[in-house]
Amino acid sequence: MSSSPMAPPRSFRWSRRIFLTLLTGFVLLPVYVMVSSSLKPLADVTGRFRWLPSELTIRPYIDIWSTVPLARYFVNSLVVAGAATVFSVVIAVFAAYAVSRYEFRGKRVFTVTVLSTQMFPGILFLLPLFLIYVNIGNATGIALFGSRGGLILTYLTFSLPFSIWMLIGYFDSVPRDLDEAATVDGCGPLGALFRVVVPAAVPGIVAVAVYAFMTAWGEVLFASVMTNDTTRTLAVGLQGYSTLNDVYWNQIMAASLVVSLPVVAGFLLLQRYLVAGLTAGAVK
């Protein structure tokens, strides 16, 4: 990667410099607005936009916790997105392994159906899904609607198709000889899965986990209908900063930053795996 077969011409370097500078500006502008506005007093953000705060204040970062129960929403989001990710990955690993390593009747139907769910407009099954949850609740006493459990179930299924599909690609690229060797060594097929295929597919699994987590962390529509005060997630909870009095833009920005930081940090830490995972999985 380091040595180039041919030194890039000067014009190329210039065009690259210009393009990447412009792109960086485009990408960073909202980030700058978010950061600078979160340090402004309310008067600055309810009046004309100003590039620099009239005075720097960390007040918004203190107030965000009392204006809305941000901590509770944060925990809800964390539990929901975390659980959805874990379950989604495990279930996708099983399913992808079956598709990648076995011939069986209905395989094609399964993969096509799962993939086609990507086409469903969410709005089509919002109300029906809601009815199903309520009926399950009435029949069995399990509260899916309004609970975190229901939301976990929903979100993990949302990320499932893409995850399964990426992992199939990834597992296909793990040489079969490896799991056969393991099988010969006395592991069952599932032993081979856990001892050979999964370890070899870590980048793909990380990529899938990141995707699942982000899907759950950012969803708005189902969260707005399926949660109540105690189970509300951040996506809906952040609306609380627009009160009847004023839109607390500085607090919105501060809260946005606070809820984004863990995700962005995690994402950037894992990006190496992500590229590697995508290389072998989706992009095969």
Place this chain on the structure above:
Amino acid sequence: MTTTVPDEAAERHTSPGTADGPRRRPGRIRRIGLPYLLLLPALLLELLVHLVPMVIGIVMSFKTLTQFYLRDWTTAPWSAFDNYRTAVDFNAPVGEALLKSFTVTLTFTLLSVGLCWLIGTTAALYMQENFRGRGVLRALFLVPYALPVYTAVITWVFMFQRDNGLVNKVLYDQLGLTDKPLFWLIGDNSFYALLTVSVWKGWPFAFLIVMAGLQNIPRELYEAAALDGAGMLQQVRRITLPSLRPVNQVLVLVLFLWTFNDFNTPYVLFGKSAPEAANLISIHIYQASFVTWNFGTGSAMSVLLLLFLLVVTGGYLWFTSRGRRTADV
């Protein structure tokens, strides 16, 4: 790519079982059942969350489901194809509005996907070679994709305000490009606002995928081309783009479906009633069903949308795969 397990491999897998002979029948059954067992959790969830609700949704689309029947939707009267007729009667306002919304969505999606792909690919190509700051830049570029949707979009709302926003501050106050401050969140410009946000959020995904795809192109190809005297642009045209074809096939499709069905972005940007110029179909259907309490018509519109996407996807895959196969041969 999902169904191409070579028969030979499958053969080899079942062989240890058959070697044990018919004496170990239960084990054999288990082995045949194993793939189904592995699929079971995924299958149950897909049924519960995607498939059964979709069937219910389709049933609802044949009913007159207004507030009078909400308490028990099964009692709503059957309306045969009335909802569909209303939805596709393009001479009446409901159908006209749907058609308009569909056109807006399609234009928006094509532009957004095109721009995302173009920016993503260009950036990935420029960053293929190592240079100082490449790692930092790559991390920066992924930030819009990593940010939770609502935090990103709400920041854009803040920037797009007419009186107090950054966009008008720059365009009108500082650069004087417009002769008066423009509205971005209502009226016709809302389309561009939506497009900007969508591209800003979407291009890093294209960047990520193309970057991954580029790493799969063997180095030797470039070296051989360089020996033949091909310049940078020619290398891109003759080697990079053709090698990226399978990647692009998937990338464009995924971007298309996600953008077309995107609800979160317009909803956070405009709220429950989007301006006509940016009235994406997902919001339109949401309004038709939830806001005006007409779930039958809303479902019918969703089903039509689903059919459209199925046809487009099927056609797209058939077309691109055929082209690919002939190109490979």
Place this chain on the structure above:
Amino acid sequence: MRTERTAAVAAVTMSLALAATACGGGSSTGGGSDDSPKTLTYWASNQGASVEVDKKVLQPELDKFEKQTGIKVKVEVVPWSDLLNRILTATTSGQGPDVLNIGNTWSASLQATGALLPWTAENFGRIGGKDRFVDSALGSTGAEGKDPAAVPLYSMAYALYYNKKMFADAGISKPPATWDEFRAAGKKFSKGGKWGLGVEGSNLSENIHHAVVFAKQQGAEFFTPDGRPDYTNPKAVTGVKQFVDLMAKDKIIAPGNAEYAQNQSVSDFAKGRTAMLLWQSASANLTSQGMSEDAYGIAPVPVQSGTPGTGTGVNSMVMGINMAVFKNTDNLDGATKFVKFMTSDGEQKILNQAYSSIPPVKGAQADPAFNTPANAVLKDTLAKSAIAAPQVAEESQFETTVGTAVKSLFADAAAGRPVTEASVKAALDKAQQQMPTK
């Protein structure tokens, strides 16, 4: 072989366990019973400055109720953006709160779903009788000729809030009583970055409240007597146009108001950027924004003739919040008791004072606390010149469709496009066509 079986079992177990994941929340309800007499769930609407403020106002009262009856009330303050959707989903599923607040304009719509307990004479008897309530408030509790779907809890009315200092500076001695005076005054203020009036052009409900009143002043209704939508009658068109013209033609509203939907106009008024505001019960809001009580005056909303009254003299909708009992409640007795408690004279006084609204209960309304000049205007308006929202099942669809039409007209006006009789009519026609056909 063992690993295989274990993992297969694990896969199945997990899929079952997943289906059983439950993390509490939501009360399961059967149908109008007294199965759980010791608890109630209550969805309150957002009346104060924020959801958190509301919780602080309500909690002491709920504690009082628990002390009296032993019934614990779990309150959830639902933001307005979610309230109707939440009620709708609760209706569909039969799984909702025991008691809930609804915007009084939704009464007939929600009544039609059949999800709310009808307030028969017998049920009214349990909370002290129907005649405890003010007539105007009872007019917004459901379709005529049916038992009300809810009982009034808070009443509000629109009034004209004006900035006293700006009026004095402009040499205007008294608040405008007719629209001609109003426009003339507005034009005096609309210069140098200040404006005559503030509106919420992108807020559908605000738009509707004004549209109904402006149309009524022309003698128009949006629904025919038999309940069919009639948005495009010439008088309604004139009324709506007159409202939008305040920005389009008279130019006394800042164009930027067209994208307001989050009460920015109240904030503008409090900051002295606009001289006038047409708002319902704004006092508490203005105070919390740092505008002192004597900085602004309150007058009735102008009418064509200058004297508010019935018919074309109407100058506000009967605004307010009603309290309803969900039919599927599992604590019918407790729910009724709770409604009785909340509508008792004492509680009415405390709550309406906290929210700067007017009690719809006669006994509480007589209290001197509601005789301040500000409240006198509101009370007077409610008693003499306020009109109920159309009590038809499609009211909530009406709010959305016509509200959106007015929003788009404001967008036109703000962008400098002409707003004509024809364009107003076209917008309203489009709104009407979206109404479900019967």
